[in-house]
Amino acid sequence: MEETSREAMESKEERGDMHDLESDTLHTPLLQRRNTLSASHLALVGAKVSHIESLDYEINESDVFKHDWRNRTNIEVLQYVSLKWGMAFLVGLLTGVIASGINLAIENIAGYKMLTVVNLVREKRYWAGFWYFTGVNFALTAFAATLCVLFAPTAAGPGIPEIKAYLNGVDTPNMYGANVLIVKIFGSIGAVSAGLDLGKEGPLVHIGACISSLLSQGGSDKYRLNWKWLKYFKNDRDRRDLITCGSSAGVCAAFRSPIGGVLFSLEEVATWWRNALLWRAFFSTAIVVVVLRGFIELCNSGKCGLFGRGGLILFDVSDVTVTYHINDLLPITIVGVLGGVLGGIYNILLPKVLRVYNLINEKGRLAKLLLALGVCLFTSVALYFLPFLAPCMPCDESFGSACPSSGRSGNFKQFNCPNGHYNDLATLLHATNDDAVRNIFSTSTPNEFRTASLLIFFGIYCILGLITFGIAVPSGLFLPIILMGSAYGRLVAKAFSAYIHIDPGLYAVLGAAALMAGIMRMTVSVCIIFLELTNNLLLLPIMMFVLLISKSIGDGMNPSIYEIILDMKGLPFLDAHPEPWMRNLTVGELAAVKESVIYLGVVEKVSRIVEVLRSTSHNGFPVIDQGSDSENRVKEIHGLVLRSHLIKILSKKWFLKERRRTEDWEVRERFSSVELAEKAVKLEVDLTEEELEMYVDLHPFTNTTPYTVVETMSVAKAMVLFRQVGLRHLLIVPKYQGSGIDPVVGILTRQDLRAHNILGAFPELAKKAHKN
């Protein structure tokens, strides 16, 4: 065995010249701890260079597990099922309550801010208004950014890419702690109230996921409550399911869209999906809707300050009849095409901005804070002064008594204009983000906005949309995209105003949806979310047509923004489809360029285990039955043992004096499957010389049924297996076995199956792939 591995090392070195440059990335241990996140972590996670581990969604069929599984009573099964549903209920309840609180806080803070500014402007005290506006925004941004920088750097950004990676099996570190949850809540309130070009939607998804994660581990990591009834719940699979429910609940809370929430998780976030989960996620979102509904009814009685119906129903157009007319075909197509093109361009520019921000953010906490405050200042100045460029427009009689509107909201802001006039740019810019969306979406107002105002609005929000996302505050992408999209949608409607039969307000909706599809490449869920937002099913066919166009064009240009961010963060996300060239590469060839496999015997010496654990960072080791009688016997594969289980054994000092196989009862006295399913702790155990010379029987802990592929299997098919079954390790067995041949020729992990890493090791494939 020693010899074989030495041989393998040598042969590896011989091949070394072939791929010298890539050797660093490929000859690292199985789970490439050191290499991920090192080169290209994003601005948003700048402060964090951490190990990324994979999650284990496979059922570990060891003896201990099987025994416990067999002995589960019906009551325990029932407890487990009720716990799942109870958790889903709690996730919905808490997400709903927190979302209500966030909405309440934002509407009031931003509302009172805007009210004061409007009053100051009406009194022609323009500079006082500016200082007030900018000062409040500055303070709120400082609050949000400080929270974020000091207590939870990972709370910056939307969090959706990380959730997507988690559900794919990547254990994104520090993403679901209690500190992240709290910073996300208060940071989001601060950042959105500050009038920055970002939304609460993305953060709400992350909040839902955080709640799920905290619930499923029974409290915070630090102050961990160890309730007995939670013990059925401590495994990656159940956590994954609950986090799926949580992200559905988050989207639902953001848009009050229960079906859209579930489909968002299904389409964008989740990698695996089961019918039972569909139903449970839907249950969570229904609870959220009930909570939000109760909250709105409570607020309708006037107890919530400035909180109206805003923030929860963005735009109800159920009373607008949509008629289909051939004249609308061209402008609708243009909206779709522009959505795709603009989305593609956005996806090219945003990463560039993020790279620059990354350089700034890496300089330290102060730099992060200053960047956020700089963006805040720019935003405040632009939003405050731009409306002064627009001329005052007389109120048309058709607008009715709503023009000019007084107070903070309303569709016809008087701003600096004489009575009977309004400033259309102030309507869009001197408003909270939600109000701005509502104003630009408004129907029956075809002539309200001038083309120049819409152009200015579009331009400034394109700039803000690019520069705001990377700063160190919780920020969602949905709202900036909706603002940009609605602007160009209305512009298109304006250009064709003589011909169109559909309300320009609906064009704004279509533009927002098209840009969303162009940037995020979601389709069904965007469609449903907008339908539920606008409450008008008649829009459906037109919207699908638009989304189809913009998604196709966007896909022709680049991947979705979430995939780009995933890639920038170095998260080893596994795609659904293998690349075509993967069919021409076998896993055997892939295994050959990796380090040789490190085995353990079925009954292994303690010192060897300690050495293996210390010298490698692998998370799974094949267990080999070398036979007891003679050297001639061929080694057989017994299974796979996890690092975390080895650590458990060492810390419990469950050692044997002699090399023997243990009885079942010996193990069961000391270990239960629940205990083994828990996360591994660090290895901090002092072993005496005597103990190091003792033995450990690995039989009961070994997963005797790991998934395997023969070395002639193509990488494409191995990847399908790996992803479909949700694996962490995939063993490669040789085509032909016999004495002298290792029973396992390699172990594939998530990193090994990523196209980027493979192409690094096989440059000739990269050339071919590029050529095609």
Place this chain on the structure above:
Amino acid sequence: MEETSREAMESKEERGDMHDLESDTLHTPLLQRRNTLSASHLALVGAKVSHIESLDYEINESDVFKHDWRNRTNIEVLQYVSLKWGMAFLVGLLTGVIASGINLAIENIAGYKMLTVVNLVREKRYWAGFWYFTGVNFALTAFAATLCVLFAPTAAGPGIPEIKAYLNGVDTPNMYGANVLIVKIFGSIGAVSAGLDLGKEGPLVHIGACISSLLSQGGSDKYRLNWKWLKYFKNDRDRRDLITCGSSAGVCAAFRSPIGGVLFSLEEVATWWRNALLWRAFFSTAIVVVVLRGFIELCNSGKCGLFGRGGLILFDVSDVTVTYHINDLLPITIVGVLGGVLGGIYNILLPKVLRVYNLINEKGRLAKLLLALGVCLFTSVALYFLPFLAPCMPCDESFGSACPSSGRSGNFKQFNCPNGHYNDLATLLHATNDDAVRNIFSTSTPNEFRTASLLIFFGIYCILGLITFGIAVPSGLFLPIILMGSAYGRLVAKAFSAYIHIDPGLYAVLGAAALMAGIMRMTVSVCIIFLELTNNLLLLPIMMFVLLISKSIGDGMNPSIYEIILDMKGLPFLDAHPEPWMRNLTVGELAAVKESVIYLGVVEKVSRIVEVLRSTSHNGFPVIDQGSDSENRVKEIHGLVLRSHLIKILSKKWFLKERRRTEDWEVRERFSSVELAEKAVKLEVDLTEEELEMYVDLHPFTNTTPYTVVETMSVAKAMVLFRQVGLRHLLIVPKYQGSGIDPVVGILTRQDLRAHNILGAFPELAKKAHKN
């Protein structure tokens, strides 16, 4: 090699005593053609005892395929993608047009029938009315049943279980032909117009699937159009995807519910699902909605005879405000509980009725026809005469001018009553099925129906719901369930009428949904379909609550009705979850009770191939590389070759004079991957003695990367792999290889992984499983 297989045969015989009884079922060939459908085929498929094959959703990575895959130009890829979308478009378009036509026909035929009957009754010509009513129903049923019996026996029933099985990988025979499509369309029109207790919803799903299947194979099997551009589309995977789109389009056409249609496919019908498919299915349903919308607009101008808005929007209650009140909690809970209990009882009784019907239907075509006509007679008599039991009720002033209503539809049928009075039972029974649903769902009519009338309505539809389903006409289960459910929903509302705050009409909706969940065990899709039907999102939380209760109770009693029917039809459907005891059985143990594997060499004699094909009915054979030099070399597995490819080789007579390996160009001259992907034809080829002595090189046709499991793998995990990856054959490789040991110890197919079959072979497991 010969020896080994003889040994295996002997050892198998030694074990024979252990499981003598099961040997018949287990020692049959790989694909157990003869055993399926033999014992327990249903009434509906009584005439058809056919072979059931599995579908191959795995990518066959043979040399020929890989070469063609590599050489695909970008244009070809684009053609392929556009073809997929074009097909999805066509499926939506055709389904929408056909659904419109069916609705138009039914509304007119049933409408004029009811109009005449109503007029006859008003003239007190009761017997004339009866004869007319019964005569027309009799003729329509005779038409539908004759079509069905003579031309397409498989068109009977809803077809949904077979589609579900197809998408799981079971090639249900004779299900998607042009004859089935036509019989389904006209049979459905006849049966529904005849007033039988069945709906057009299930058949519409089947119609959508038929259209997809016919499109994807480029026309009917018999008159097959062989368009060149369709050649990219001839494989099981693409057909599967298109049939998923088709069934979504069908549900959408049935309920005008685009989102519900997609979710129905996702939740109930499909086994595999990808995001791209989600979007394509949604595209199909959107097209259907557009077509239906255009059709309704056309009909609004009065060109469609008696076709009103009926049949497409069942029930629009978007103007009813739903208030939540604690008093409603108890009756709502009761609705949910009753839904579960009644659903469970229905699922117990229906199979019993179907078994009896099976005995009748097996007697021949005439018996089938007579059974259908008998049911029709019973239905007609009951529906016609029962209303005479109900007393006339005076029209309340609150009903307004709608009471009594004249004509065929309307909520207050005058029937045999004096002016100013109405007969509430006639409102429910003397109406088309859709009108009955609309009447019982109607809101603001809390006192319209008497308890006795509702009880009679509920009772008669329970009986009809049980006896109608199994007759030889196209029949959907949705409508009977909605009728039963709405009746008991209103009854519950009536019992609590003093306390409830929700309209009794909504209780009818809740009852219908609850019973649907209790019988079909769908939840999310039922929820969405009812939401889209009723167009009232406020119902959502209550409905989810009810569905949750009824599904849980139903699941406690028995499986869903579709699963029961699948089981009765003997379709080898593979469940998502392995049974717990499968963790304690290895695939090696399973392989040991099966027939030994039949190998082919990489370069094999023609006579051997012919013999193997003739003597077995296996669909895949492992190809073994026996080495060229000496007897001592260990046999290596080269891959798996499909029966259909062997037949193609034989029919093309691609033989070699000597035992040698061919060059790539030799193969490509004769075979393309598109050709190989086509369905196998029958082996009808005459071979000379000389040809039989020649050789075939199987290298280029062998799938060199079949999925494998080691013999120590548990059946549970093998099943997860099998289902997740969509396999047809799963090779079992030995734990240890060496000379004398076969490189493949078994092949698992769909049948081998079914719990029922395994328990048959391992009675001791069955006892344990039963004990738990």
